[in-house]
Amino acid sequence: MLDKVIKQKLVVIGNGMAGIRTVEALLERAPDLYDITVFGSEPYGNYNRILLSPVLAGEKTVDDIMLNTVDWYEDNNITLRKGETISMIDRRTCEVVTDAGDRVPYDRLLIATGSNPIMLPLPGKELPGVIGFRDIYDVDRMIKASTDYRNAVVIGGGLLGLEAANGLMKRGMNVTVVHLLDTLMERQLDPVAGGLLRKSLEERGMVFKMPAQTQAILGEDRVTGVRFGDGTELPADLVVMAVGIRPNFELAKKAGLYCERGIVVSDTMQTYDGRIYAVGECVQHRRQTYGLVAPLFDQAKVCANHLAMKGFATYDGSVTSTKLKVTGIDLFSAGDFAPGPDKEEIVLQDANRGVYKRIILKDKKIVGAVLYGDTIDGPWYFQHLRDGTDVSHMRERLVFGAANLGEGGVSGQNSVAAMSDETEICGCNGVCKGAIVKAISEKKLFTLDDVRAHTKASSSCGSCTGLVEQVLAFTLGGDYSAAPKVKPLCKCTDHSHDDVRRVIVEQQLKTIPAVMRFMEWKTLNGCHSCRPALNYYLLATWPGEYRDDQQSRFINERVHANIQKDGTYSVVPRMWGGVTTPSELRAIADVAEKFNIPTVKVTGGQRIDLLGVKKEDLPAVWADLNDAGMVSGHAYAKGLRTVKTCVGSEWCRFGTQDSTGLGVKLEKFMWGSWTPAKVKLGVSGCPRNCAEATCKDVGVVCVDSGYEIHFAGAAGLHIKGTEFLTKVETEDECLEVIVALTQLYREEGWYLERMYKWCDRVGLEQIRKRVVDDITNRKALFGRFAYSQQFAQTDPWAERASRGVDRNEFAPLAELELA
Amino acid sequence: MTSWIEIGALDDIPRLGSRVVRTPGGNIAVFRTESDEVFALDDRCPHKGGPLSQGIVHNKRVTCPLHNFVIELASGQAVAPDEGCTHTHPAKVENGVVWLSVRQAAAVS
Ligand code: FES
Numbered sequence: 001m002l003d004k005v006i007k008q009k010l011v012v013i014g015n016g017m018a019g020i021r022t023v024e025a026l027l028e029r030a031p032d033l034y035d036i037t038v039f040g041s042e043p044y045g046n047y048n049r050i051l052l053s054p055v056l057a058g059e060k061t062v063d064d065i066m067l068n069t070v071d072w073y074e075d076n077n078i079t080l081r082k083g084e085t086i087s088m089i090d091r092r093t094c095e096v097v098t099d100a101g102d103r104v105p106y107d108r109l110l111i112a113t114g115s116n117p118i119m120l121p122l123p124g125k126e127l128p129g130v131i132g133f134r135d136i137y138d139v140d141r142m143i144k145a146s147t148d149y150r151n152a153v154v155i156g157g158g159l160l161g162l163e164a165a166n167g168l169m170k171r172g173m174n175v176t177v178v179h180l181l182d183t184l185m186e187r188q189l190d191p192v193a194g195g196l197l198r199k200s201l202e203e204r205g206m207v208f209k210m211p212a213q214t215q216a217i218l219g220e221d222r223v224t225g226v227r228f229g230d231g232t233e234l235p236a237d238l239v240v241m242a243v244g245i246r247p248n249f250e251l252a253k254k255a256g257l258y259c260e261r262g263i264v265v266s267d268t269m270q271t272y273d274g275r276i277y278a279v280g281e282c283v284q285h286r287r288q289t290y291g292l293v294a295p296l297f298d299q300a301k302v303c304a305n306h307l308a309m310k311g312f313a314t315y316d317g318s319v320t321s322t323k324l325k326v327t328g329i330d331l332f333s334a335g336d337f338a339p340g341p342d343k344e345e346i347v348l349q350d351a352n353r354g355v356y357k358r359i360i361l362k363d364k365k366i367v368g369a370v371l372y373g374d375t376i377d378g379p380w381y382f383q384h385l386r387d388g389t390d391v392s393h394m395r396e397r398l399v400f401g402a403a404n405l406g407e408g409g410v411s412g413q414n415s416v417a418a419m420s421d422e423t424e425i426c427g428c429n430g431v432c433k434g435a436i437v438k439a440i441s442e443k444k445l446f447t448l449d450d451v452r453a454h455t456k457a458s459s460s461c462g463s464c465t466g467l468v469e470q471v472l473a474f475t476l477g478g479d480y481s482a483a484p485k486v487k488p489l490c491k492c493t494d495h496s497h498d499d500v501r502r503v504i505v506e507q508q509l510k511t512i513p514a515v516m517r518f519m520e521w522k523t524l525n526g527c528h529s530c531r532p533a534l535n536y537y538l539l540a541t542w543p544g545e546y547r548d549d550q551q552s553r554f555i556n557e558r559v560h561a562n563i564q565k566d567g568t569y570s571v572v573p574r575m576w577g578g579v580t581t582p583s584e585l586r587a588i589a590d591v592a593e594k595f596n597i598p599t600v601k602v603t604g605g606q607r608i609d610l611l612g613v614k615k616e617d618l619p620a621v622w623a624d625l626n627d628a629g630m631v632s633g634h635a636y637a638k639g640l641r642t643v644k645t646c647v648g649s650e651w652c653r654f655g656t657q658d659s660t661g662l663g664v665k666l667e668k669f670m671w672g673s674w675t676p677a678k679v680k681l682g683v684s685g686c687p688r689n690c691a692e693a694t695c696k697d698v699g700v701v702c703v704d705s706g707y708e709i710h711f712a713g714a715a716g717l718h719i720k721g722t723e724f725l726t727k728v729e730t731e732d733e734c735l736e737v738i739v740a741l742t743q744l745y746r747e748e749g750w751y752l753e754r755m756y757k758w759c760d761r762v763g764l765e766q767i768r769k770r771v772v773d774d775i776t777n778r779k780a781l782f783g784r785f786a787y788s789q790q791f792a793q794t795d796p797w798a799e800r801a802s803r804g805v806d807r808n809e810f811a812p813l814a815e816l817e818l819a
Numbered sequence: 820m821t822s823w824i825e826i827g828a829l830d831d832i833p834r835l836g837s838r839v840v841r842t843p844g845g846n847i848a849v850f851r852t853e854s855d856e857v858f859a860l861d862d863r864c865p866h867k868g869g870p871l872s873q874g875i876v877h878n879k880r881v882t883c884p885l886h887n888f889v890i891e892l893a894s895g896q897a898v899a900p901d902e903g904c905t906h907t908h909p910a911k912v913e914n915g916v917v918w919l920s921v922r923q924a925a926a927v928s
Contacts, residue, residue, distance in 0.1 A: 453900050453901075454900045456886070523877065523878060524853070524878040525835060525853055525877040525878050527875075527877050527882065527889075528874070528875040528882035531877065550833070550836075551835040551836045551876065552835075552875065553875075554884070555875075555884040558873075559873075563873060563885070565867070567868075567869070567873075808831055808832075813831060813838035813840050813849060813917075814826040814827055814841070815840070815842075816824060816826070816840060816843075816921065817842075817843065
């Protein structure tokens with residue numbers, strides 16, 4: 001018998017971000033599957049290549065940008081052979097050969113050889129003082145040159161060229177940028193934005209020569225100048241060629257692997273030889289090559305998934321965004337913005353403020369965005385772009401950004417670059433910009449999730465997410481790995497909410513363990529994010545059949561009260577439609593006194609909140625409230641909360657319908673239902689809208705001729721007016737539409753996704769079609785809601801107060817008197 | 820010397836749940852995992868004192884209900900990147916009965 005399992009051998013060629021990110025992802029998924037050897041020709045560990053520009057500009061040091069030190073390789077039992085170059089892959093024997101002739105066998109091979117700077121074939125290109133801009137070595141040479149010489153010429157007015165020029169200028173050199181075309185960064189910018197950029201760089205002292213073609217590099221022992229197509233010459237002691245990069249696939253090609261502009265890989269990141277994988281800048285996937293970091297992270301994940309023999313992930317390309325890493329210049333570009341016949345553009349230009357925004361739409365969706373001067377909404381546009389959101393309903397305000405649509409966080413802030421370190425970014429957790437920047441650079445964070453975990457910023461209400469992404473982009477210099485297009489439900493799985501919901505139905509999965517087993521959850525019992533989500537999905541899918549798992553409920557829903565910061569609870573009885581009676585009020589007053597409840601407060605939802613109740617008192621408090629005829633207000637629930645009403649035609653001289661009565665009816669029909677996130681209703685008796693119905697999840701505005709139904713509003717973290725859904729003539733119809741709408745949301749919403757977010761995601765028209773236009777479908781939805789209400793409408797307080805449900809929850813297990 | 824105190828039946832604690840034991844030094848949360856292991860910790864999150872007994876239990880960890888710190892039940896350590904540690908107490912199950920040994924440090928509050 002073998003006493004040790006012989007592991008497979010994985011050899012990685014290339015010690016850069018793509019290769020190592022793949023290895024990291026692999027170790028997360030299958031830590032013991034392989035013996036891993038990494039070859040890297042640079043004499044360093046793995047460092048963050050996108051941060052070379054700040055190093056050149058003197059804003060960071062080489063140590064700041066190291067991602068994996070030599071210790072990391074040791075700690076993970078990885079053999080790092082740095083400074084060794086692979087000269088050949090022998091596919092017949094499955095070995096790689098080093099330039100010293102050493103042969104190393106592999107079972108799986110990962111090629112991550114990256115790219116090389118393109119060196120123009122100009123006369124004089126070999127002269128000392130002519131360099132590319134690609135690695136630490138190049139940066140060192142540039143820094144050295146800046147102390148010894150004065151004049152630099154940078155060939156290439158793209159992202160890399162401008163960053164190199166900026167860095168050299170910061171180091172005191174006179175810099176001229178030579179560009180072939182008349183627009184800077186023409187791959188990312190349109191002429192207007194390019195012009196604005198040029199102007200502000202000129203103001204900082206950068207000189208441009210464009211359009212201009214370089215003809216020769218002059219000099220004998222060292223570069224002394226540059227000559228152009230028009231015969232003019234410029235003196236130069238340093239020439240940086242930054243005209244682009246070329247995937248480095250020589251090695252793969254020599255080994256007979258199929259290559260075009262890069263190593264051609266499939267959606268599983270495999271080359272034409274199934275044992276050989278490739279990721280990063282050296283690959284070509286669906287005709288596309290990538291030179292940015294976000295796609296390479298996506299690829300690394302997929303590749304690791306297959307190397308770990310999980311075998312289900314596929315890579316289907318990335319949409320990328322760019323940000324220029326020049327301190328003080330805000331520039332963002334994403335997607336496709338070349339004009340076209342089927343494209344529409346929305347442009348905002350404010351020369352005095354130095355702001356330019358151009359949003360490109362196609363088929364009601366954002367396909368590209370160029371922002372200059374005010375880039376705060378970059379990530380927000382980018383998110384919609386990747387999600388393919390139908391933006392027609394917000395089109396007229398789109399160009400003004402998220403803040404103007406009520407989705408912004410801190411108002412009035414539109415440039416993180418301009419913020420001081422003390423500016424508070426996350427109001428919930430009191431995290432300021434400086435702290436986030438520090439965490440990102442010190443702890444080498446790349447993703448929003450990383451930042452959330454380390455700083456707690458954006459981890460509570462999430463309204464500052466856009467700002468945090470901005471800080472991330474600003475610190476990392478743009479191209480960070482944003483949240484993936486298809487978001488996994490949580491860290492315990494790679495599956496999305498939609499996948500999980502679909503599979504629960506298809507496979508008839510009826511318990512949380514069954515779902516986790518079938519969908520190969522990565523953790524034993526999931527976590528605090530996925531368990532409540534799964535519990536809800538099962539409950540919504542199998543009403544009457546699924547047994548609610550109390551241990552998978554957040555505490556508030558488990559004990560039917562809201563936990564407060566000192567561990568006490570608050571209790572809110574239902575007040576149907578905001579209507580109460582003297583005897584109810586008396587009972588509430590009695591309870592407050594009897595149990596010494598410190599605070600009694602009127603809520604925004606027209607009810608009364610009793611705050612500071614001790615947990616063990618809860619059942620007795622409920623018993624007294626029950627006795628007076630009151631039930632749980634579900635103020636703690638991802639479910640129906642309040643129905644706010646104004647008095648309507650019964651009393652109000654303007655009232656057109658009985659809004660209070662309708663509100664009560666709605667509440668009585670819908671209470672007790674669980675929904676993906678909280679649901680608040682409002683019913684106003686006339687268009688004066690005293691119940692503020694048009695910022696609720698669902699709002700009714702009564703008019704003389706009937707009832708207008710609105711939905712998808714919000715007035716919390718985000719402020720958003722509702723969308724008009726339809727108008728109906730009778731109360732019954734009104735109830736039917738609202739119930740059907742809620743049921744559709746229950747069936748399709750992602751856990752914790754508010755109704756307005758759901759509407760944003762699936763589109764207003766889609767929803768209207770199914771709950772308004774298609775009457776058969778509406779009735780079916782209504783029927784399913786009504787069916788599930790049979791099982792949902794039991795007062796949880798009564799169950800616990802008098803029927804002893806969950807008795808253990810409220811009493812201590814034991815009381816000890818220690819000596 | 821450890822002195823063990825009987826605190827109740829294992830079945831009185833829900834699987835993947837917790838119950839509280841009152842002591843003069845403050846509450847102690849007793850957790851039961853899916854595989855019926857028990858762990859006892861002070862019922863105070865190292866972050867801002869949240870009642871850990873009210874959190875969601877997963878594997879051998881609990882998530883604090885107030886701000887989602889995740890605490891290792893065995894060591895009381897917050898899972899990185901969060902930092903902090905909650906005091907633990909020895910606990911064991913014998914024949915369906917849960918025993919606890921209160922470590923004095925708990926009394927210092
Ligand atoms: S008190 Fe536990 S996470 Fe804040």
